[in-house]
Amino acid sequence: MPVILEARDVEKTYSLGKVLVSALRGITLEVEQGEFVAIFGPSGSGKSTLLHVLGGLDRPDKGNVYIDGISLSTLNDAKLAEVRLHKIGFVFQFFNLLPRLTALRNVELPLTLADMSEKESIQKAAEMLELVGLKDRMNHRPTELSGGEQQRVAIARALINDPKIVLADEPTGNLDTTTGWEIVRLMKRLNQEKGQTFVVVTHDQGVAETAHRMIYLKDGVIQGMKKSSGSVLS
Amino acid sequence: MRRKQILAMAWASMKQRRLRTSLTTLGVVIGITAVIALASLGEGFRVTVKQRMEQGFELNVLTVIPGSLFAGLSRQRFTDENVGNISKISGVEAATQVMQMGNVTLHKGDEEVRAFVATAVNFTEFVQVFPDRFEFASVNGSPDQWKNNTIVIGYKVNHPNETETSFATAGDNITMTFIKSLYVRETQNFTVAGTLQKKGTPGLTNFDYWVFIPLDTAREIYGPPYESDLIFVKVLNPNDSDAISNDIEALFPPYQISILAPMTFIRQVDYILNLVQLFLTSVASISLLVAGIGIMNITTVSVMERTREIGIMKAIGAKNTTILTMFLAETALIGLFGGLIGVPTGYGLSYLLSYIVSRFTMGQQQDTVFQTPETQHGAITPIFSPAWAVGAMLFGIIICVLFGLYPARKAAKLDPVKALRYE
Numbered sequence: 001m002p003v004i005l006e007a008r009d010v011e012k013t014y015s016l017g018k019v020l021v022s023a024l025r026g027i028t029l030e031v032e033q034g035e036f037v038a039i040f041g042p043s044g045s046g047k048s049t050l051l052h053v054l055g056g057l058d059r060p061d062k063g064n065v066y067i068d069g070i071s072l073s074t075l076n077d078a079k080l081a082e083v084r085l086h087k088i089g090f091v092f093q094f095f096n097l098l099p100r101l102t103a104l105r106n107v108e109l110p111l112t113l114a115d116m117s118e119k120e121s122i123q124k125a126a127e128m129l130e131l132v133g134l135k136d137r138m139n140h141r142p143t144e145l146s147g148g149e150q151q152r153v154a155i156a157r158a159l160i161n162d163p164k165i166v167l168a169d170e171p172t173g174n175l176d177t178t179t180g181w182e183i184v185r186l187m188k189r190l191n192q193e194k195g196q197t198f199v200v201v202t203h204d205q206g207v208a209e210t211a212h213r214m215i216y217l218k219d220g221v222i223q224g225m226k227k228s229s230g231s232v233l234s
Numbered sequence: 235m236r237r238k239q240i241l242a243m244a245w246a247s248m249k250q251r252r253l254r255t256s257l258t259t260l261g262v263v264i265g266i267t268a269v270i271a272l273a274s275l276g277e278g279f280r281v282t283v284k285q286r287m288e289q290g291f292e293l294n295v296l297t298v299i300p301g302s303l304f305a306g307l308s309r310q311r312f313t314d315e316n317v318g319n320i321s322k323i324s325g326v327e328a329a330t331q332v333m334q335m336g337n338v339t340l341h342k343g344d345e346e347v348r349a350f351v352a353t354a355v356n357f358t359e360f361v362q363v364f365p366d367r368f369e370f371a372s373v374n375g376s377p378d379q380w381k382n383n384t385i386v387i388g389y390k391v392n393h394p395n396e397t398e399t400s401f402a403t404a405g406d407n408i409t410m411t412f413i414k415s416l417y418v419r420e421t422q423n424f425t426v427a428g429t430l431q432k433k434g435t436p437g438l439t440n441f442d443y444w445v446f447i448p449l450d451t452a453r454e455i456y457g458p459p460y461e462s463d464l465i466f467v468k469v470l471n472p473n474d475s476d477a478i479s480n481d482i483e484a485l486f487p488p489y490q491i492s493i494l495a496p497m498t499f500i501r502q503v504d505y506i507l508n509l510v511q512l513f514l515t516s517v518a519s520i521s522l523l524v525a526g527i528g529i530m531n532i533t534t535v536s537v538m539e540r541t542r543e544i545g546i547m548k549a550i551g552a553k554n555t556t557i558l559t560m561f562l563a564e565t566a567l568i569g570l571f572g573g574l575i576g577v578p579t580g581y582g583l584s585y586l587l588s589y590i591v592s593r594f595t596m597g598q599q600q601d602t603v604f605q606t607p608e609t610q611h612g613a614i615t616p617i618f619s620p621a622w623a624v625g626a627m628l629f630g631i632i633i634c635v636l637f638g639l640y641p642a643r644k645a646a647k648l649d650p651v652k653a654l655r656y657e
Contacts, residue, residue: 057549057650078553085551096546096654100246110550112239157550 004164004197005031005054010063012049012220023049024060025220031165034195036188038202038211046220047201048169054199055088055167056080068164085113089158093170095150097142097157103129103149104138107156114161128156132186148179155186159196168200172207184210235556244563251536255568258525258532262572262630263579265522269626270580272518274616275587276511282614284504291496293472294327295363297439298465298482302489310490311461320467323481325474330359331462333452338412338445340391340401347401349391349445352412354452354462357386363468367441372404373428382451384427385410390442392429402426410447414455422455472497522630525572526637529565533641537561544645545653554646561645565638566631573627580626584616 012024023046031037039047052058054065056072065072067087072080084090097106104125111121129138132152142150151171158166168187172180184207190196200211208214209228216224248255298320300310312331320329333354340347357377361368368377371389380386385408392400402408406426414420424447434442453460469478475495482493537544544557591614 052651055549057654078555081548081551081553084549088551090549092549092654096542096549098543098546100243100250109547113235113551113556115236118236118238161551 001032001034003030004033004035004068005029005199006066007050007054008063008066010050010053010060010065012046012053012058012060014049023220024053026063027217027220027222028063029215029222031197031199033164033197034191035213036191036198036200036211038200038208038214039217040202040205040208040214041217041223043203045217047203047217049220050217051167051169051199051201055090056084057090085110086161087164089161089163089166091151091154091158091166091168091171093173095142095147095154095174097150097153099142102139102141103134103145103153103156106142106153107160110157110161125156125160128160129153131159131190132156146179147175148182151175151179151183152186155183155190159190159194165197165199168198170202171200172202172204180204180207235552235559240556240559240563241567243560244567247536247540248564248567254532254535258528259568259571259575261525261528262522262569262634263576265519265525265633266573266576266626266630267580267583268518268521269515269629270577270622271583271587271616272514273511273622273626274581274584274618275614276507276514277617277619277622278584278588278614280504280507280511281617283507284500287496287500287503291500292364292366293475293496293500294469295496296467296469296475296479296482297494298467299492299494300463300490302492308490310486311459311463312465313459313461316485317462317465319485320465320482323478325470325478327468327470328359328362329465329467330356330363331449331465332360333449333462334464335412335447335452338410340385340387340408340410340445342402342406342408345401347391347394349388349443351444352410352447353444354447354449356449357446360446360466363466364441367430367433368428369431369433370404370428371400371431372426374404374425375427380427381448382454383422383424384448384451385424386428386430386446387426388430388442388444389432389434391445393432400429402429404428410445420455422451519629522633525630526633529568529634530637530641533561533565533638534644536564537641537645540645541648541653541656544648545650545656548648548650549654557648558642558646561642562635562638565634565642569631569634570627572634573630576630577623577626581616581618588614588616 007027007029010024010027011022014021014023027050039050041047049058053060056065056067056075059073067083070083070087072083075083090096097103098109101109104122107128108121108125111124112118116124126135126138129135132155134149134152134156137145137149142153145153155166155171158168166187171183171187175183187198187200188210191198200207202208212227214226214228215222216226298312300312301308314331317329317331320326335352335354337348337350338352340349357380361377371392387402392402394401404426407423408426409421409423411419411421430441432442434440449462467478467482469475475497479493479495479498483491547557547560
């Protein structure tokens with residue numbers, strides 16, 4: 001399978017006041033199309049920072065990230081936004097839906113940003129919500145949805161522009177165990193049925209072990225990698 | 235991003251912060267109301283003044299007087315030859331000279347009235363120049379028959395107390411006492427040829443206060459050199475006033491005469507009133523600037539509150555320009571609504587102000603030579619100018635967008651990762 005995401009020697013340092021914090025210290029990794037990869041590690045290990053850098057939300061201090069062969073370091077802010085729009089889907093721990101918009105409008109938003117006609121985009125968003133099992137909840141606002149439902153909406157939004165890769169930052173972190181596993185199963189299903197590539201950041205080993213490949217991150221360095229069957233226990 | 239969607243989101247966000255949006259819009263409304271009220275009132279004032287002047291001054295009559303603003307009074311007097319030359323200028327319909335005799339006293343039996351301005355004119359020419367002003371209350375014969383020792387009396391002279399009863403009517407014999415030279419007063423007998431109706435003109439010449447005698451009679455009284463004090467020139471087209479004035483000036487030595495051309499004067503006054511209107515409107519537009527600062531304030535607050543939302547938008551692929559446009563769309567909408575409400579309100583306010591002003595001035599009527607009752611009912615009707623309305627609305631929107639620009643740019647430049655972490 002072709003490599004869809006590649007990070008080479010990525011370093012990132014934060015300054016917290018006068019203290020410099022090395023969040024990432026030379027990360028190199030590749031993700032192939034159709035893979036389901038988990039980045040696993042304790043909190044403060046740099047998982048989220050890595051995910052932001054991989055998704056073009058943040059720029060590395062050193063090294064480079066390639067998505068679908070595009071070198072992100074060469075892009076200006078506007079081009080980077082286009083890459084995020086068309087090649088990447090984000091799923092966050094706290095769902096990050098726009099509170100004023102209905103589920104349908106939230107899912108439609110990336111299509112709106114891509115200038116798709118309203119008629120087409122609404123139809124596509126509705127289909128996507130149906131795919132994540134929220135056909136009946138389309139016209140509810142986030143506050144009227146449960147956590148699991150909100151995360152489904154977020155996943156639908158991440159998928160709506162047919163991204164090359166979906167990056168999920170602790171997608172189960174704000175959900176109870178049962179709901180969390182529902183979300184994991186949904187992502188696994190999308191991975192299997194649609195061949196959607198996922199990179200999931202988690203500190204939950206159980207979740208991480210469902211991935212094809214588990215990358216263990218600690219103190220900004222990849223400590224190890226483990227391949228597994230990728231099956232989900234039901 | 236689709237424009238419609240940007241507007242829809244802006245609208246939704248404004249609706250969510252209804253009170254804040256309303257208050258900010260109110261600021262813009264007040265600004266635009268002030269601009270429109272003063273502009274319409276100013277426009278009404280300008281047009282009213284212009285109309286009054288056009289009615290008041292005979293636009294087609296130029297007045298040639300001795301002396302010049304630049305060289306002071308001159309001893310220039312006017313001769314029959316001058317009048318003849320002026321009559322020959324192309325575009326001139328007629329010219330007539332006037333000899334002034336200062337103020338005089340008229341007696342009939344025991345009754346006595348005073349005239350501020352006694353003039354000697356060629357009646358035939360004079361009536362030709364001022365046909366509209368010579369409407370008679372009583373008349374004996376026609377102007378070309380009025381020769382020696384006839385007199386025409388203005389309304390105010392004839393009705394000194396504004397009563398119905400007149401001092402004299404056509405055919406009456408009266409005497410006139412006038413100053414012949416420094417120490418010599420003289421009295422002569424006259425037959426009243428006509429008495430004038432009330433005309434009251436706000437121009438420089440108000441014939442209500444004048445009496446007229448034939449030029450020939452005055453020349454007999456005063457003797458040579460038979461010179462006059464001013465010349466009235468009637469032109470065929472008022473718009474040629476400037477050219478004709480130049481031609482008349484060319485007939486005299488430099489700086490010896492001045493020409494009062496109402497058209498030139500009105501143009502100047504109109505220009506000045508335009509400036510006044512512009513000035514008033516500029517002052518009013520300061521309140522729009524204040525509203526602009528209000529916009530800046532709430533947009534800044536709004537950006538802070540929506541930091542996380544901005545992060546989300548950026549994460550899913552919104553460009554900086556999209557974020558910028560989203561916020562500017564809100565401020566532009568506030569400007570638009572401010573205009574839509576402010577323009578009619580401003581126009582209404584201008585009517586209210588005009589009503590108050592007219593009530594106020596009506597109580598203060600004075601009756602002087604220059605302010606006759608006809609000029610007093612000074613109600614100013616505001617004039618709605620679509621150009622001002624469109625201009626004010628555009629100005630409002632531009633102000634709102636300009637003041638929104640700074641916070642909106644800050645929003646657009648937010649770091650997405652930090653914005654997403656913002657609590």
